[in-house]
Structures are given as structure tokens and as C-alpha cells.
Amino acid sequence: MKIACLAGDGIGPEIMAEALKVLDVLAIEGLELGHADVGGTAYHKHGHPLPPETLALCQASDAVLFGAVGDPTCDALERHLRPEQAILGLRQALTLFANLRPATMFAGLEDLSALRPEVARQIDLLIVRELNGDVYFGEKAIRTLPDGRRQGYDFMSYAEDEVRRIAHVAFRAAQGRKKTLCSVDKANVLETSQLWRDVVIEVSAEYPDVALSHMYVDNAAMQLVRNPGQFDVVVTGNLFGDILSDQASMCVGSIGLLASASLGEKQTQYGTLGLYEPIHGSAPDIAGQGKANPMAMILSLAMLLRHSLGLEAQAARVEAAVAQALADGIKGADLGGSHGTAAIGDAVASRL
Numbered sequence: 213m214k215i216a217c218l219a220g221d222g223i224g225p226e227i228m229a230e231a232l233k234v235l236d237v238l239a240i241e242g243l244e245l246g247h248a249d250v251g252g253t254a255y256h257k258h259g260h261p262l263p264p265e266t267l268a269l270c271q272a273s274d275a276v277l278f279g280a281v282g283d284p285t286c287d288a289l290e291r292h293l294r295p296e297q298a299i300l301g302l303r304q305a306l307t308l309f310a311n312l313r314p315a316t317m318f319a320g321l322e323d324l325s326a327l328r329p330e331v332a333r334q335i336d337l338l339i340v341r342e343l344n345g346d347v348y349f350g351e352k353a354i355r356t357l358p359d360g361r362r363q364g365y366d367f368m369s370y371a372e373d374e375v376r377r378i379a380h381v382a383f384r385a386a387q388g389r390k391k392t393l394c395s396v397d398k399a400n401v402l403e404t405s406q407l408w409r410d411v412v413i414e415v416s417a418e419y420p421d422v423a424l425s426h427m428y429v430d431n432a433a434m435q436l437v438r439n440p441g442q443f444d445v446v447v448t449g450n451l452f453g454d455i456l457s458d459q460a461s462m463c464v465g466s467i468g469l470l471a472s473a474s475l476g477e478k479q480t481q482y483g484t485l486g487l488y489e490p491i492h493g494s495a496p497d498i499a500g501q502g503k504a505n506p507m508a509m510i511l512s513l514a515m516l517l518r519h520s521l522g523l524e525a526q527a528a529r530v531e532a533a534v535a536q537a538l539a540d541g542i543k544g545a546d547l548g549g550s551h552g553t554a555a556i557g558d559a560v561a562s563r564l
């Protein structure tokens with residue numbers, strides 16, 4: 213079993229160290245870890261945010277454990293050299309089109325949610341975000357119009373097969389949960405969304421046991437705060453899913469708690485090839501201070517064990533250890549606590 217570990221930038225290396233601490237305690241036999249540079253770190257060392265050796269390591273692995281990328285010193289670089297292009301490039305190169313972002317309320321954190329405790333307590337949802345299309349991957353440029361004004365544009369599109377494959381992932385996820393799927397789009401304004409909705413409805417014929425609903429993204433953003441308990445599985449495009457999942461994180465207490473799995477169709481000997489990362493970024497404002505909450509990274513490791521290595525029991529153990537640590541009052545500054553990154557990692561590891 214091979215895992216490619218890409219720590220990346222900012223808090224990436226700090227939270228990666230804690231996930232590896234937890235992995236170490238599990239003492240999984242036959243596990244091989246590879247490490248490579250990515251993001252701004254890779255740009256500074258090798259002149260590119262996703263060097264060929266890094267991509268090759270990922271392609272030769274069963275799973276990628278990814279910290280975060282983003283480095284303010286790279287802001288002025290041409291787009292293709294910026295750190296963020298590394299994660300977009302990896303998602304595309306490995307055809308990881310399905311991004312699973314679960315948001316669940318941990319016992320004892322209700323008072324720390326941005327919502328009222330009785331509302332927050334209801335949260336148990338899964339955002340299934342399409343990850344290989346939308347404006348993130350369309351033609352983009354800043355051009356000068358004939359009248360001299362500069363214009364930025366990003367082409368938004370979804371082909372029907374792209375919508376179909378993510379819809380199947382979402383319907384299957386719903387079948388394994390409460391059999392309720394809400395498709396979020398902006399079909400009242402966007403043609404991309406109209407096609408999205410048509411295809412989701414078409415696919416729904418194959419899943420008569422799943423109740424499908426549709427919601428415009430502006431309403432969904434509001435409903436997520438008003439009554440998040442109404443959502444079970446939410447399927448949406450790349451841009452909307454990115455934004456709604458950051459919002460969902462504050463509904464359960466902190467962005468430092470939300471993990472993700474990015475999956476495609478490629479199977480390995482042990483499960484599905486995937487990349488696992490917290491939903492947050494490199495948090496340059498707290499990098500190097502030992503303040504980052506590593507729980508999202510540790511929970512991403514749990515998803516890796518489950519989806520790519522077929523180690524469900526170990527995954528559940530890690531999740532239970534995180535839940536127990538939180539219940540015991542182990543909290544970082546993001547949750548109003550005083551535990552640092554390493555102390556949180558130690559606390560989870562000792563509860564294993």
C-alpha cells in the first residue's frame with residue numbers, strides 16, 4: 213500500500229505531521245510512504261508548483277494525502293506557476309472528479325457553531341462537489357477590449373457526461389444514507405445549470421428509491437444556515453460546492469474540522485484511487501505558529517483508509533479518537549480552546 217504525502221505550504225507541513233503521527237500509531241503492515249514537494253514550496257525549490265517527480269509519485273501510489281497549497285509570495289506569478297495550480301492539476305491529472313465533503317456535528321460542539329445549538333445539532337450532511345469542470349477549468353484570461361477596457365473572463369461549462377458521472381456518485385451516496393438528494397444549481401439564470409438539472413433528473417430514473425429535490429444556490433446558502441437538518445446529500449458544481457462547504461464548516465464549528473476525499477473511477481488493489489485533504493487552505497495568517505487545528509487533516513486520513521485502502525475499521529477508529537478528543541475538551545484556538553497543533557495530534561494519537 214503506497215501513500216504519497218504532499219504537505220505543501222503554510223500550515224500544510226504542521227497538520228501533515230500530526231496525521232502521520234496518527235498513522236504511525238495504527239502501525240499498518242505493508243504501508244509505504246513517499247514524500248514530495250508541492251505548491252509554493254515546490255515552486256521555490258524546483259521552479260514549478262507540481263514538478264513531474266511529484267506527479268509521478270502520486271500516479272504510482274494508491275492514495276495521496278495532501279496538506280494545502282497557497283503562498284502569498286507567489287501571488288504575482290503567472291497563473292500556471294501559482295501554488296493553487298498544483299491541486300487543480302492533480303485533480304485533473306488523476307481524474308478525481310468527485311469531491312466528498314462530509315459535515316457532521318460532533319457531540320459537545322453545538323455551542324461553538326455559528327448557528328443556534330438546537331439548529332446545529334441537526335447537521336449530518338454530505339456535499340458531493342464536482343471537481344474536474346466548471347469555471348475553474350474553462351478558458352480564462354484578462355483581455356483588452358477594442359475600446360481599451362480590460363475584461364476578465366472564465367468560461368463556465370459542463371458536458372452532460374461530466375454531470376452524469378457525478379450524479380451517479382451522489383445518488384449512490386444517498387442510497388447509503390437517508391436516500392435524499394438535493395441538487396444545487398442556478399438553473400434560473402445559467403444554461404450550464406439548466407443542463408445540469410436536466411441530466412440529474414435523467415439519472416434519477418435509475419434511483420427510484422432516492423428522493424430528489426433541486427434548489428438554487430442562493431437559497432441553498434440561506435437554507436444551510438436556517439435549517440441545515442433538511443440536507444442529507446447535496447450534489448453541486450465545482451464553484452458552488454467550494455463555497456457551500458466552507459460555509460458548512462462554520463455551521464459545525466470550524467473550518468479546521470472538515471475533511472474531504474477526491475475520487476475518480478480508477479480502482480487500486482485495495483480500493484479507489486483518491487486524494488485526501490482538509491477543505492481549508494494553507495492559512496498563511498497562522499502558519500508556523502503551531503495554532504492550526506489538524507483534525508480536518510486527521511479526518512482526511514480516515515477517509516483515505518476507508519476509500520483507498522479498504523481499512524474501514526481503522527478509519528472508524530481514527531474518527532472515534534477525534535470525536536473523543538473533542539468530547540474531552542481538546543480544542544484549538546479555532547474552537548475557542550488553547551490546544552496547539554501538536555497537542556491536538558498527541559491527544560488523538562493517545563486516544564487510539
Ligand SMILES: NC(=O)C1=CN([C@@H]2O[C@H](COP(=O)(O)OP(=O)(O)OC[C@H]3O[C@@H](n4cnc5c(N)ncnc54)[C@H](O)[C@@H]3O)[C@@H](O)[C@H]2O)C=CC1
Nearest residue numbers: 280281282283296299468492493494495497498504505546
Ligand atoms: N486545497 C487547497 O490547498 C486550498 C488552498 N487555498 C489557498 O490557501 C491560501 C489561503 O487561503 P484563505 O482564503 O485564507 O483560506 P484558508 O482556508 O487557508 O484560511 C481561511 C481562514 O481559516 C483559518 N483556518 C484555515 N484552516 C485552519 C485550521 N486547520 N485551523 C485553524 N484555522 C484555520 C485561517 O487561519 C484563515 O483565517 C490561498 O493561497 C488559497 O488560494 C485555499 C483553499 C484550498
Ligand SMILES: CC(C)CC(=O)C(=O)O
Nearest residue numbers: 296299300454491492493
Ligand atoms: C485552491 C482552490 C483551487 C481550491 C479550493 O478552494 C478548494 O478546493 O476548496
Ligand SMILES: [Mg+2]
Nearest residue numbers: 454455458491
Ligand atoms: Mg475551498
